[in-house]
Amino acid sequence: xxxxxxxxxxxxxxxxxxxxxxxxxxxxxxxxxxxxxxxxxxxxxxxxxxxxxxxxxxxxxxxxxxxxxxxxxxxxxxxxxxxxxxxxxxxxxxxxxxxxxxxxxxxxxxxxxxxxxxxxxxxxxxxxxxxxxxxxxxxxxxxxxxxxxxxxxxxxxxxxxxxxxxxxxxxxxxxxxxxxxxxxx
Amino acid sequence: xxxxxxxxxxxxxxxxxxxxxxxxxxxxxxxxxxxxxxxxxxxxxxxxxxxxxxxxxxxxxxxxxxxxxxxxxxxxxxxxxxxxxxxxxxxxxxxxxxxxxxxxxxxxxxxxxxxxxxxxxxxxxxxxxxxxxxxxxxxxxxxxxxxxxxxxxxxxxxxxxxxxxxxxxxxxxxxxxxxxxxxxxxxxxxxxxxxxxxxxxxxxxxxxxxxxxxxxxxxxxxxxxxxxxxxxxxxxxxxxxxxxxxxxxxxxxxxxxxxxxxxxxxxxxxxxxxxxxxxxxxxxxxxxxxxxxxxxxxxxxxxxxxxxxxxxxxxxxxxxxxxxxxxxxxxxxxxxxxxxxxxxxxxxxxxxxxxxxxxxxxxxxxxxxxxxxxxxxxxxxxxxxxx
Numbered sequence: 390x391x392x393x394x395x396x397x398x399x400x401x402x403x404x405x406x407x408x409x410x411x412x413x414x415x416x417x418x419x420x421x422x423x424x425x426x427x428x429x430x431x432x433x434x435x436x437x438x439x440x441x442x443x444x445x446x447x448x449x450x451x452x453x454x455x456x457x458x459x460x461x462x463x464x465x466x467x468x469x470x471x472x473x474x475x476x477x478x479x480x481x482x483x484x485x486x487x488x489x490x491x492x493x494x495x496x497x498x499x500x501x502x503x504x505x506x507x508x509x510x511x512x513x514x515x516x517x518x519x520x521x522x523x524x525x526x527x528x529x530x531x532x533x534x535x536x537x538x539x540x541x542x543x544x545x546x547x548x549x550x551x552x553x554x555x556x557x558x559x560x561x562x563x564x565x566x567x568x569x570x571x572x573x574x
Numbered sequence: 575x576x577x578x579x580x581x582x583x584x585x586x587x588x589x590x591x592x593x594x595x596x597x598x599x600x601x602x603x604x605x606x607x608x609x610x611x612x613x614x615x616x617x618x619x620x621x622x623x624x625x626x627x628x629x630x631x632x633x634x635x636x637x638x639x640x641x642x643x644x645x646x647x648x649x650x651x652x653x654x655x656x657x658x659x660x661x662x663x664x665x666x667x668x669x670x671x672x673x674x675x676x677x678x679x680x681x682x683x684x685x686x687x688x689x690x691x692x693x694x695x696x697x698x699x700x701x702x703x704x705x706x707x708x709x710x711x712x713x714x715x716x717x718x719x720x721x722x723x724x725x726x727x728x729x730x731x732x733x734x735x736x737x738x739x740x741x742x743x744x745x746x747x748x749x750x751x752x753x754x755x756x757x758x759x760x761x762x763x764x765x766x767x768x769x770x771x772x773x774x775x776x777x778x779x780x781x782x783x784x785x786x787x788x789x790x791x792x793x794x795x796x797x798x799x800x801x802x803x804x805x806x807x808x809x810x811x812x813x814x815x816x817x818x819x820x821x822x823x824x825x826x827x828x829x830x831x832x833x834x835x836x837x838x839x840x841x842x843x844x845x846x847x848x849x850x851x852x853x854x855x856x857x858x859x860x861x862x863x864x865x866x867x868x869x870x871x872x873x874x875x876x877x878x879x880x881x882x883x884x885x886x887x888x889x890x891x892x893x894x895x896x897x898x899x900x901x902x903x904x905x906x907x908x909x910x911x912x913x914x915x916x917x918x919x920x921x922x923x924x925x926x927x928x929x930x931x932x933x934x935x936x937x938x939x940x941x942x943x944x945x946x947x948x949x950x951x952x953x954x955x956x957x958x959x960x961x
Contacts, residue, residue: 407896411630503625519932522619523626530588543589546579554618558728 402439405449410435412524413457419515420461430460450526454534458516506556514549519540575601586615610917611902612801617725619755624723666939714740717915719949721954727915734842735802738823741908743901745821748779754868758888761898764906764932765913768833770890772826773902774869778816784873786811790828790853792868794890797852798828799836801909801918825909827920828866838921866890895932904936904945911952926956 413434417427420491435456438449507515509547513535520531521542528546576582576895583591585598602608713733720727748755755777763769776786787810802825803811813822829835870885895903909927913921930952937945 415629456681503621504629507622507625519626520621522622523629528584543580543584546587547583550583550618551578551617553622554614554728556733557618 396418409453409505413453416454416519417457421464426464427544430457430464433460451533452529454520458534463518503557506553510549510552513571514545517545521546575605575608577608578759581609583615586612613726614728621723621725626801630950669717679712713737718951721951724958726958732912732916733802734909735957737912738905738908743821743823745775745777746951748777753779753782753873754871754884756871756886758869759899759902760890761893761902762895763827764895765910765924770828771906772828773905775821778818780818782816784813784871787870788867789861790867792853793863794831795853796829796831798826801827803824823905824841825905826946864889883925900936907933907936926952
């Protein structure tokens with residue numbers, strides 16, 4: 390899971406912090422929509438990790454992402470900032486508006502326009518994509534973290550990838566036409 | 575098999591257990607459609623991984639103690655407004671540049687649909703972007719970005735006509751009293767040796783709109799198709815707002831009378847569907863005519879409202895591909911590359927290896943290094959395909 394030959398607990402935690410801090414921060418940011426709150430959530434996650442002595446766990450990723458996710462959802466619930474509370478609500482939470490064509494053009498010129506398309510997906514799909522492709526977790530691990538079944542994770546990822554491919558190809562198609570153009574009657 | 579199946583995605587991501595994987599592998603082997611689906615899924619996944627990884631690089635991990643992860647509020651009270659201002663300034667500049675080019679394109683489109691004379695090219699940065707027909711939204715630049723990112727381009731990203739026209743070709747200047755020069759050369763089609771490949775090059779003397787339409791001699795041409803250009807309902811190519819010195823290259827693959835069309839092309843002729851068409855009888859052609867095609871150009875002079883006509887009839891002298899000009903070879907290589915990337919039914923017998931071979935032979939002087947870059951791109955595509 391991580392490299393290094395940390396022997397003592399503090400060294401082990403240091404290694405884990407280095408390994409998981411940014412992935413957890415990105416994950417919590419996507420849920421809370423706020424970098425500062427995400428920082429608090431990640432800090433709490435590590436404090437719990439230390440206090441509960443689970444750092445002996447050889448597979449800390451699932452534990453860390455689960456606790457981080459719960460913490461992030463709690464923040465949302467407390468602040469009533471949005472309805473990112475539980476399963477059903479996560480599923481029905483509206484995805485961000487699709488960018489307008491002009492904005493889309495601008496975004497395509499900037500690096501990473503794929504992530505703009507990702508941001509238009511339903512939150513449930515976004516979080517499984519992030520766990521899968523940013524953190525290389527298995528369907529089974531993702532299922533544990535997001536409290537669902539591996540089958541359902543498969544469906545979410547499948548649906549998300551399909552949508553991404555369509556929108557991405559669509560974005561390519563929307564690139565303004567180069568002359569010569571044919572007469573499309 | 576059903577290709578819209580989460581199992582297939584799980585297979586592409588190597589998430590199935592051994593038994594399921596083996597069972598599905600057999601079905602996939604028998605279905606080119608499923609194989610294609612897997613390739614496209616994996617290409618998207620490579621891109622996603624790359625972009626997700628970039629998110630983690632945006633900010634290097636802070637070296638902090640567990641007890642003190644918070645930032646210093648004083649630092650942020652100063653840094654945050656500065657950072658926001660910098661980001662706003664950055665996007666303002668980008669937005670301005672892009673909006674400029676967007677507007678220019680909109681103008682071109684408006685001109686195309688109303689056939690009004692083109693205005694002189696805009697000045698400044700925008701002009702540089704569309705110089706020589708190359709602009710930043712060209713399909714070639716997208717394909718190049720994808721391949722450099724390690725991804726096999728999606729079908730929607732590949733527009734062969736735009737890829738061909740990304741490159742510049744050496745066409746003669748128009749004669750003094752003509753608004754365009756028309757160059758036509760014909761040689762063996764390199765991906766289907768019984769077919770002929772026709773390259774039509776137009777070069778403009780002044781900013782102009784034009785319509786170009788070839789007609790083929792049915793005594794010599796069984797059927798033909800225009801390379802690139804999806805959803806074409808007639809053969810007319812419309813070029814809007816051509817700037818002085820700008821050129822346009824169009825390729826046709828023709829099936830001589832007596833030669834066999836490829837099966838996909840035959841089906842299209844039968845059904846009357848898009849790209850492939852039979853050559854039609856026309857009063858101009860006699861059965862003894864040696865001409866293979868006539869290129870008709872229609873244009874309006876900037877000060878006139880009558881449409882003018884230029885015509886050029888062409889004889890096929892039976893040139894072999896090996897003896898074709900470097901430009902001809904290079905354009906053919908780019909066309910075949912596009913057809914291979916998009917799995918076109920017209921790709922014939924070409925491979926990425928032959929694309930490289932033809933492009934190498936067609937490299938010529940390559941003053942701006944674009945052709946060398948293309949060769950490098952084909953090599954990268956081979957690596958992606960091999961993985």
